[in-house]
Amino acid sequence: MSQGYQRSLPLLDDLNRFYWTSGKDGVLRMLRCQSCGHWQHPPRPVCPKCLGRKLEPDTLSGKGKVFSFTVNAKSWGPGLEVPYVIGIVMLDEQDGLQLTTNLRDVAPEDVKIGMPVEVFFEKDEDVWLPMFRPTMQAASA
């Protein structure tokens, strides 16, 4: 048990639980409109494009690109280690489908907007936080 900084965690409810526990099997899921196919994040009970009310968690590739990032250099509380990289990742599936994350396995000075990244999960209590790292090049020699 750490005596120092504890990151905040989401308060789980019936709308968001699927999202925050999706990483249990290593797969990123978001709500998708069953009428028009629009991905909806954060979760809401209606599709803003077609006003359809039937939205279901669906599987994403977990791949995207760095839309923006910041290297946080200030420790906001005792025990919070710096630097760390906060990123906005836009997912490949839909323009504007984006989320806040931490960019890992990359030196802060090497992060670039447009960099391809992929999801992995970090479990903390009952939550699987989607994190992102540079995409592994499967074909690399």
Add this chain to the structure above:
Amino acid sequence: MSAPEVVISGIGQSAVGRKLPQSGLELTIDASLEAIADAGLTTQDIDGVATFPGFRPDMQPFSPVGSIDIKEALDLKLDWFCGALEGSAQLGAIINAYAAIKAGLARHVLCFRTVKEGSGGASWQESATARAERVRVGGEFQYIFPYDAISATNWLSLYAQRHFSLYGTTREQLGQIALTARRGAMDNPKALFRDPMTMDDYLSARMISSPLGLLDCDAPTDASTVIILSAADAAAGSPKPAIRIDSVGGGIHGRAGWDQADMPDMAAFDAGRMLWSRTDYKPEDVDLALLYDGFSFLAMTWLEALGFCGRGEGGAFVEGGHRIARDGALPLNPHGGQLSGGRTHGFGFVHEAVLQLRGEAGARQVAKNPQVAAVSNGGGPMAGAMLLVRD
């Protein structure tokens, strides 16, 4: 009967500083009585109160005083009042008051913003989350806080970094906004920071969250600022020249989440479109800009959002600092803004706009007899703007 014109008839401001001995309510009383006298009114003339964001028991340094507190303290007889966090940023309170007067619900509305952040617990997000016990959060911030994106500096840095990347904006350009603010603050006795600042000082200040460093961030303070709005006919006997609210803009058309916007776009652009759609004035008619600079990058965003330059051209616009200097084509925040003046949180820009339009700004008065001022508040999904005119 047509809707009345709405004017700013009086302004007032308490002492501004860190760890002031006065309570938030005492500061609010100081600013209110000054503003009421400035307008040539008495407490019994005030029939409306509007404040941002209303009393917040969960974050008292951020908002220690509500509309009811000043009503009770001064025994006001109110026909209309409101205090709300949701709206057109801090200016939402003033825009609400403007609408109330237009609708005939009130004649003289006392609008205030009071902060005690200079006495500690400044950043409510930080004090609420950066601690050694587990916190569970709901709402929008459940998607942001778990990634230790705790501070507004983090949220805005993400917009700034994308602006830098898309448009080639530089730290030196952003620094001109901080340097210009400091030059103004040196002539403002109430400003928090009045020592000279060089570009070297700016660039060597410690990084907070790239690309924003310490001198890109405003500083918490204790202060209360009061703006009195009146129906123009009711203010006809005011001792000071009336400053007419020519146009207002607020609202939001894009995604409203801090991390959901089409960065670097912000609600500011929606406020700008609305502002110019409601007036015959054009950006080139503006003599003076009082643009929100809780972060330097926000003032740059507002320059673009209000059409003083093209989208992405904010860096080039402030390059060298000449255009935005006190004697430049578009003087920016001659009082030092919040960057050097302290976080009076939005209303300080309105206060300064009125002083400048009246010619009462003393050593920092812009020389060209300004008649039209643009004022803005907010960042990210919160934005409000006004065009103020001395007819």
